[in-house]
Amino acid sequence: MNPKSLLITGGAGFIGSNFIRLFLQSHRDIELVNLDKLTYAGNLESLHDVESDLHYHFYRGDIADAPFVKRLFHEWHFDAVINFAAESHVDRSILGPQVFIDTNVRGTMTLLEAAREFGVDRFVHISTDEVYGSLGATGKFVETTCVSPNSPYSASKASSDMLVKAWETTFHVPILITRCSNNYGPYQFPEKFIPLMIINAMQNKELPIYGDGLNVRDWIFVDDHCRAIETVLFRGKIGEVYNIGGSNEIPNVEMAKLILSKLGKSESLLKFVTDRPGHDRRYAMNSDKIQIELGWKTTNSFEEGLQKTIRWYIDNEKWWTRITSGEYKDYYKKQYGTER
Numbered sequence: 479m480n481p482k483s484l485l486i487t488g489g490a491g492f493i494g495s496n497f498i499r500l501f502l503q504s505h506r507d508i509e510l511v512n513l514d515k516l517t518y519a520g521n522l523e524s525l526h527d528v529e530s531d532l533h534y535h536f537y538r539g540d541i542a543d544a545p546f547v548k549r550l551f552h553e554w555h556f557d558a559v560i561n562f563a564a565e566s567h568v569d570r571s572i573l574g575p576q577v578f579i580d581t582n583v584r585g586t587m588t589l590l591e592a593a594r595e596f597g598v599d600r601f602v603h604i605s606t607d608e609v610y611g612s613l614g615a616t617g618k619f620v621e622t623t624c625v626s627p628n629s630p631y632s633a634s635k636a637s638s639d640m641l642v643k644a645w646e647t648t649f650h651v652p653i654l655i656t657r658c659s660n661n662y663g664p665y666q667f668p669e670k671f672i673p674l675m676i677i678n679a680m681q682n683k684e685l686p687i688y689g690d691g692l693n694v695r696d697w698i699f700v701d702d703h704c705r706a707i708e709t710v711l712f713r714g715k716i717g718e719v720y721n722i723g724g725s726n727e728i729p730n731v732e733m734a735k736l737i738l739s740k741l742g743k744s745e746s747l748l749k750f751v752t753d754r755p756g757h758d759r760r761y762a763m764n765s766d767k768i769q770i771e772l773g774w775k776t777t778n779s780f781e782e783g784l785q786k787t788i789r790w791y792i793d794n795e796k797w798w799t800r801i802t803s804g805e806y807k808d809y810y811k812k813q814y815g816t817e818r
């Protein structure tokens with residue numbers, strides 16, 4: 479696999495922006511096109527340091543807009559696609575599912591159709607451990623675990639995975655699917671658990687813990703996820719699914735306590751609140767396949783990753799206060815000259 483042009487969708491989001499930064503550091507012979515709709519979760523300020531890189535090109539658009547997507551494929555003749563673009567927040571999917579179907583399902587199909595029409599060498603679809611559903615106290619998800627999603631978000635992601643598989647079987651689109659556990663790290667939108675806990679603790683605000691706080695997530699530092707995606711892009715086997723996990727299972731309330739103690743704050747800031755409807759109890763990934771077959775492994779211990787993340791939110795207060803104030807939405811107009 480020796481791509482000359484790579485389409486990244488959703489590159490202004492949390493994982494996409496981290497991926498773009500890392501990728502541009504080590505690949506200087508590939509044109510990287512970032513297609514992002516700039517929803518509330520898309521933030522070009524997360525890419526400020528790479529926007530003048532000659533190998534980086536930004537387009538604002540919707541992955542579900544078929545004529546637009548086709549024009550882009552026609553113009554660039556992409557060798558590879560990595561589909562990060564999605565509505566990604568479970569709580570929002572409970573409040574308003576429609577946009578999750580529009581982007582995660584219809585948008586993915588639109589990209590698959592363009593890949594079919596114009597031809598690509600690889601189509602990497604970024605999925606999630608949530609498609610497998612919820613675990614009890616023991617066991618781990620493997621790639622052959624049946625999908626059994628519980629939220630509108632995870633149902634839309636599982637649906638997109640099925641479309642991706644069908645486009646391979648029926649139309650021979652060369653797809654690969656990655657399913658990762660919960661990411662944390664720099665540039666994560668402050669509605670998600672870890673940044674919300676850090677930012678609230680920094681401001682001496684209450685930390686909302688859903689239900690009994692004993693739901694377990696398997697946390698992975700975002701750079702490790704990005705390196706896994708890069709590995710799958712270059713070395714993964716067409717048609718395969720790869721699980722990616724951090725092997726760091728922690729109940730939510732323990733994570734919140736850890737963050738409070740690292741910031742020197744009192745546990746009295748913990749506030750138990752009404753549970754999320756349909757709240758999955760536990761996720762845990764078995765990542766043996768990508769480790770054994772492709773040689774990937776995590777390089778950031780949980781201790782290092784969490785320390786880097788807390789430090790980043792302390793050092794980059796301007797980045798997140800511009801989100802909480804809504805000012806980040808002005809950046810696109812300032813740089814590109816049109817309304818957001």
Ligand code: NAD
Nearest residue numbers: 488490491492493515516517519520540541563564566661
């Ligand atoms: P995010 O919400 O931070 O970013 C999503 C990006 O997609 C934003 O920039 C947004 O503007 C863009 N987008 C949304 N709708 C679009 C559309 N119709 N057209 C073009 N762009 C659109 O999400 P994230 O946390 O970076 O997640 C990225 C991907 O990784 C998602 O597919 C998600 O399901 C998956 N994933 C996330 C995690 C996690 O812990 N965050 C774990 C596993 C998998």
Ligand code: DAU
Nearest residue numbers: 566567568606607608659660669670671686687688693730
């Ligand atoms: O597992 C991968 C998934 O991780 C991704 O596919 C999703 O895109 C991503 O959003 C994330 O989903 P979660 O629902 O697990 O993440 P979230 O950060 O919303 O919540 C993590 C846990 O913390 C979950 O058990 C709910 C709980 N929680 C969350 C928030 C926002 C709280 O207790 N309080 C909160 O305020």
